[in-house]
Amino acid sequence: MNSEIIQNLRSDIDELDKQLMALVEKRAQLVLRLSDEKKQLGMTEYDPTREQAIIERLYQEFKPTFSQSEIEAIFKPIFKASLRIQQA
Ligand SMILES: C=C(O[C@@H]1C=C(C(=O)O)C=C[C@H]1O)C(=O)O
Numbered sequence: 001m002n003s004e005i006i007q008n009l010r011s012d013i014d015e016l017d018k019q020l021m022a023l024v025e026k027r028a029q030l031v032l033r034l035s036d037e038k039k040q041l042g043m044t045e046y047d048p049t050r051e052q053a054i055i056e057r058l059y060q061e062f063k064p065t066f067s068q069s070e071i072e073a074i075f076k077p078i079f080k081a082s083l084r085i086q087q088a
Contacts, residue, residue, distance in 0.1 A: 035086040045086045051079050
């Protein structure tokens, strides 16, 4: 039945969303560890060159599916949240 398919697909999407957030959280923990190392070396937390390189690399890998501006729209808030956590 169609509504059952919709329910199952939504359930799969909900599970993937949860996994995505768990990965974003795991990423933030790595950024936090990196931030500690950077502080010890006297490096600044914000590194726009590195952020741009990440977006460019992901764009090269996923460009059949996502535009560069879509990848930016996904990742810039992740970078911003990472910096907030670093500065907390
Ligand atoms: C993690 C770093 O620090 C900051 C956070 C980044 C991120 O979330 O990927 C990237 C660059 C920096 O603004 C880094 O320098 O690699």
